[in-house]
Each structure stands twice: as C-alpha cells, then as structure tokens.
Amino acid sequence: MIARVIGLLCIFQWSWAAESFQFQSYRDGFLRMMLITPSVQGELFLRGDDKLVPLQGGIIEDLFTLRIPVSCQLLSSQKTIYWSSPGRPLIKGQVPAQSCKRLPELPLKLPVRVFSKGGKCLIDTAGNTLWHTASELAKKNRASVYQNIYALFLTNKPAFAGQDIHRLRAQVLHCPDPALFEHINASHAQQLFEEALLLRK
Numbered sequence: 001m002i003a004r005v006i007g008l009l010c011i012f013q014w015s016w017a018a019e020s021f022q023f024q025s026y027r028d029g030f031l032r033m034m035l036i037t038p039s040v041q042g043e044l045f046l047r048g049d050d051k052l053v054p055l056q057g058g059i060i061e062d063l064f065t066l067r068i069p070v071s072c073q074l075l076s077s078q079k080t081i082y083w084s085s086p087g088r089p090l091i092k093g094q095v096p097a098q099s100c101k102r103l104p105e106l107p108l109k110l111p112v113r114v115f116s117k118g119g120k121c122l123i124d125t126a127g128n129t130l131w132h133t134a135s136e137l138a139k140k141n142r143a144s145v146y147q148n149i150y151a152l153f154l155t156n157k158p159a160f161a162g163q164d165i166h167r168l169r170a171q172v173l174h175c176p177d178p179a180l181f182e183h184i185n186a187s188h189a190q191q192l193f194e195e196a197l198l199l200r201k
Contacts, residue, residue, distance in 0.1 A: 019091050020036040033066045047082070125172070129168070143184075146189040
C-alpha cells in the first residue's frame with residue numbers, strides 16, 4: 001500500500017514538472033488526447049483557418065485521457081488542438097488528418113430477381129412482401145400491381161398459407177404465364193384483393 005502511494009506521488013510530481021498533450025485516437029466522433037497537466041480545469045481550442053475554435057463537452061475518462069466530441073469534418077486535415085488552464089501557458093498537441101469516408105449503406109430491401117432454372121421461369125422475392133414483388137414485376141410487364149398480385153396468387157396457390165392471398169410464405173415463386181394477364185381485369189383484381197383484406201379483419 002505504501003509503495004502504491006509513493007508511486008502515485010511520483011507520478012503527480014512528474015506530471016507537474018512535464019506537461020504533455022498528445023493524440024491517442026479518433027473513433028465514432030470522439031477525439032481522445034493524453035493530457036498530463038497539474039490542473040484538469042481548462043478550455044479546449046482547435047486551430048482551423050487561422051482562428052481558434054472552442055471545443056465543448058470534453059471530459060476526463062481516466063487519469064490521463066481526455067475525451068472530446070469533435071466532428072470528423074473538422075479533422076479532415078491535420079489540426080493543432082490547445083489546452084488552456086488559468087494562469088498557465090497554452091499546451092498544444094497535433095491531431096493527424098482523419099478519414100471521414102463512410103461505408104456505403106446497404107439497401108433497405110434486396111432486389112426481386114427473375115431467373116430461369118431447368119427451363120422454368122422463377123421469381124426470387126428475396127423476402128420482400130407480395131405487394132413489393134408485384135410492384136417490381138409491374139415495372140417490367142406493364143400490368144397493374146393488382147393484376148400481378150392476382151396472377152402470382154393464381155400461379156402459386158400452394159405458396160400462400162391457407163390459400164390466403166395476404167399470407168405469402170414462399171420466397172421463390174413461379175412466373176405467371178403472360179397470357180394470364182389478358183384474363184385478369186385490373187379493377188376486378190383490385191376488388192378481390194381489398195375484399196380479401198376486409199375478410200381478415
């Protein structure tokens with residue numbers, strides 16, 4: 001215990017004699033600097049465009065680590081950051097340029113895919129809803145969304161739980177025969193879809 005106290009006293013005596021402000025890391029919008037100084041009371045400034053910009057929200061994480069929320073855009077080039085304590089000269093540290101590139105966001109929905117296997121035309125819904133699947137098909141065959149919904153239902157009845165048009169359970173469907181659309185009235189298909197929805201309430 002005595003040795004530990006002596007060790008801490010030595011650390012604090014050294015910290016009073018040699019102030020230091022050095023870059024540690026930048027991650028998730030937080031800059032971490034190693035700060036060795038007699039006082040943890042002070043202000044932070046970032047030099048940019050020949051002027052000092054005050055930084056707010058800095059906190060001491062542990063004995064010598066200062067965490068500061070900083071926008072990555074402010075650190076896109078090498079910067080100098082200053083620590084100002086009352087009655088003491090400024091101490092400064094260099095912050096290397098940070099990369100602010102973001103990884104491309106994944107699409108919210110995987111695309112609906114029409115493909116051929118064993119001579120058969122198939123549709124991979126990629127887990128999308130029947131409505132979204134039909135909407136994507138409508139862009140290609142120029143039939144209405146409701147016509148595509150009804151054509152998919154008639155062609156793939158086993159893929160719907162209880163043969164309920166609103167309970168699609170399969171991911172891979174058979175493509176409807178193009179001739180089928182000639183026998184499906186768009187208004188009638190919409191009416192059947194909406195009536196089936198009302199029956200489920």
